[in-house]
Amino acid sequence: MRRVAVIGVGDTEFGELWDSSFRDIGIKAGLSAVADANISADNIDALFVGNMSAGRFIEQEHIAALIGDYAGLARDNIPSTRIEAAGASGGLALRQGFIAVASGLHDIVVVGGAEKMTDVSDEESAVIQSSAADQEWETVLGATFPALHALIAKRHMHEYGTTREQLADVAVKNHRHGSLNPKAQFQREITRETVMSSPMVSSPLRMFDCAPSSDGAAAVVLCPLEQAKKYTEVPVEIVGSGQASDYLALHHRKDICTMEATKAAAKRAFAMASLAQKDVDLAEVHDNFTISEILAVEDLGFFKKGEGGKATEAGLTGLEGEIAVNTSGGLKARGDPIGATGLAQVVEIVTQLRGKAGKRQVKDAQVGLTHNVGGTGATAVVHIFRRA
Amino acid sequence: MATAPRFWRENPSRYNLVGIRCNSCGRYFFPRRAICPICHRKSVGKIEEVKLKGTGKIFSFTEVHDTLEELVLQKPYVVAMVEFDEGPKVTGQVIDCEASELQIGTPVRVTMRKLSEEGPSGIIHYGYKFVPVKEKAP
Secondary structure, three states, rough: OOOOEEEEEEEEOEOOOOOHHHHHHHHHHHHHHHHHHHHHHHHHOEEEEOOHHHHHHHOOOOOOHHHHHHHOOOOOOOOOOEEOOOOHHHHHHHHHHHHHHOOOOOOOOEEEEOOEEEEEEEEHHHHHHHHOOHHHHOOOOOOOOOHHHHHHHHHHHHOOOHHHHHHHHHHHHHHHHHHOOOOOOOOOOHHHHHHHHHEEEEOEEHHEOOOOOEEEEEEEEEEHHHHHOOOOOOOOOEEEEEEEOOOOOOHOOOOOOHHHHHHHHHHHHHHHHHHOOHHOEEEEOOOOOOHHHHHHHHHHOOOOOOOHHHHHHHOOOOOOOOOOOOOOOOOOOHHOOOHHHHHHHHHHHHHOOOOOHHHHOOOOOEEEEEEEEEEEOOOEEEEEEEOO | OOOOOHHHHHHHHHHOOHHHHHHHOOOOOOOOOOOOOOOOOOOOEEEEEEOOEEEEEEEEEEEEEEOOOHHHOOOEEEEEEEEEEEOOOEEEEEEEOOOHHOOOOOOOOOEEEEEEEOOOOOOEEEEEEEOOOOOOOO
16 A cells, blocks of 8 residues: 655635636635646646535536536546535545545545535535434434434533533634634624524524534545655655444433544554554544534544543633644634535644644644544544645 | 425334334334344344333433424423333423423333424324323322
């Protein structure tokens, strides 16, 4: 297996981008990653695109060909493939690109992720997002996507004494980080009070416990590590890649307070990297709800099961903490354009490992991790990156 | 809007709680599956359809305030994860009570109710919901 490096990253702003279409944002992110890698379309061997539901958000399927076309790759008939795993679509697309380069099949691969969520009403968007859960045995019976996460939160509070305040602290921290990220959807700091007085969505989760709907795209360029210095002064190596699946419906899982897929994906990624949790300086984790970040920091092995809330409250996951979690603002504050999220996480980690993260820079960052989840935990993808 | 067969074909499980028992390991699963996820190939030919009793306990619950369009008239409503006495867990609404009357561990039983309807002249969907089992007076 060949070693693989990230040589270029690019993204769009995240938010309600009324002036931009799906193809506009997809191409903008892709072109910016290609420019960052100092390559041109002539160098590209393959394209992978992470996207959850263009068919329902913009009534357009076959978006791999669409993005390849408008990226200028049609003339040379460059292969383009769409990857779907609900919220983990972006992370999984990265893994497919990684496998393609590591295997020796392709040299230069562009991996993008995009979602255009605001061309449908909020009501329709909620229906589409709920399709990441089991339609026949969860959604039809009244369990919305936030309700399923509320079931996790309620049980985690019951078993481990996690408090309502600790859930709020996740959102407060991620908004603080978002306030330092000029590309974040929300750049305003909030307080515990903001979270705890916001409208109830599904008890105990309130509006500020939930990531927003967003438009946005992000992309990266991969190549074999041994060629990376041709394109960039600071290559970032993908040293570990892990993927795992679990039962689709939440109620079938072994323990709803643990995402077994996250644990398995992390175990595989750490084994490939020959690294341990203590080696990681920063992590972008899948905080689609505040409770999700608490599970993530536990299941990734940064804190013991049940200690995620306390660790957050104690500031251990902040910029100056033991491990800086969601320095970009996370899904909560940077925004969550579903298919783009897994790639936006990579853009943040690479930016940090290059030392270019400005006010939110983690000092001397050498190793970073991304964690991307589909549904309520039926898919998880973990990648580990090191400054080469 | 989906056609009627999509919903009809699930009626045995939604109306009558038909799940399976794996006669290799003795575990129950709901809804039906073709193969036991624990025993794998050993379960082939040993999957038996069974009707669950419909009694269990609340494993976790939430009061839903913001929901999908077809359910807005029901809100706020309670959704629980229920652990059946036979072992499998399911997700469904808990009705005829306030969320404040419920706790993790509250005993419940199944009841057949309307789940939703697809507009004024569309299909009406029925299925299971749960009601708390009142403690008998001493």
